[in-house]
Amino acid sequence: MSDAWVAIDFETANGYRGSPCAVGLTAVEDGCITERMHTLIQPPAAYGHFDPYNTRIHGIRASDVETAPSWAEALQRILEFTAGRTLVAHNAAFDLGVLRDACTAQGNPWPTLRYACSLVVSRRTWRLISYALPEVARHVEVPLEEHHQAGADADAAAHIMLAAIRHHKAASLDQLLKGLNIVHGTVAPNAWSGSRSKSNHKGKPSAPMPGANLDADPDGAFYGKTVCITGTLSRMKRAEAQAALADAGATPVKNVSGTTDVLVVATPDPRRFAIGSEKSSKQKTAENLLEAGKDIEIIGEADFFERLNS
Incomplete structure (x- = not known):
């Protein structure tokens, strides 16, 4: 049986x-790119305005999509191609969210789909400073000269997944995900679930850190x-706060x-400080990183809960 799948990337007109407003698809079969599709899209009417910020990113304007397929037509093309x-997709939570939300806005039922995330796979495959698409593409030596052009980004996601398959010597995408203990994401007419890592711990783990949702x-x-x-923290145990952070898409460490x-500074425990110190080692490390030019933010407990609940 051949190993066949399709990389996808969306660009959006606004927030x-x-x-x-555009989609790119790259088909892969048995380790080779076999076919591509790209089209501009007229966004659903209720959300059809083009934000200047988005246009600066991808260069697409309202005038560019005047004769483009509607979302219903584009969705039909996507489903026929796949x-x-x-x-x-790289950060599939976003791209599959675009598909679901566009269907909801247009009054279309959600299609039945299965998907995987090359961002999740990258985190389980390489140790990088950043897992953004351009950085991972650079690491696997894939040229990405037109980032935020849907076809180019779909190509990059396909090459990243192919590189991970080769890195792990997997025979297929499914075998790669199984070996990395990653579950497929799914979309159905009335439900969806994300592609994510499962815990590798067996038995009772020793306080594992939760992974980002x-x-x-x-x-x-x-x-x-x-x-x-x-x-x-005064309002919850640290493990509960770490779980809440992970559920909000953060990586607690x-x-x-x-x-x-971000470093969250809660009520200090002086018993844990070094002799003569008034700050925890974590806070001192963060302040040293700030002085060295690192973009790290130090916030208090009140700000932490306000942001967590926003």
């Missing part, structure tokens, strides 16, 4: 996910951030490092 094959709201304050907590984006 609402259900405003697709023909039931598994979809692959990539299907969380990408507009959330902590989505995509690496967050560390120091001190004692136990210690501050150069990859940490």
Whole structure:
């Protein structure tokens, strides 16, 4: 049986996910790219305005899509092209969210799909400073000269997944996901679930850190951030806060490092401080990183809960 799947990437007209204005698809069979499709799209009418910010990113204007297919027509083309094959996207939570939200906005039922996320696979395959599409593409030596052009980004996602398959010596996409303990995401007419890593722990784990939920709201304050907590929170246990962060799409970590984006400083426990110190080692590390030019934010407990609940 051949290994066949399709990489997909959407661009949107504005900040609402259900405003697709372009889609790119790259078909892969047995390790080779076999076919491509790209089309501009008229976003659903209720969300058809073009935000200047989005246009600066991808260059698409309202005038460019005046004669483009409607969302219903584009969706039909997408489903005909994919023909039931598994979809692959880099940060699939966003791209499959675009598809679902556009269907909802247009009054179309959600199609039945299965998908995988090359971002989730990349995190389980390579140790990188950033897992953004251009950085992973650069790591696997895939040229990406037109980032945010849907066809180019779909191509890059396909090459990244192919590189991971080769790296792990997997015979197929399904075998790769099984070996990495990653579940497929699914979309059905009345439900959906994300493509995510499953725990590799057997038996009783020793306080594992929860993984980021990539299907969380990408507009959330902590989505995509690496967050560390120091001190004692007054409103919940630290493990509960770490789980809440992960559910919001953040990556909670136990210690501050150069990859940490936010340090939450709760009520300090002086018993844990070094002799003569008034700050935890985590806070001192964060302050040293700030002085060295690292973009790390230090916030208090009140700000933490406000952002978590926003």
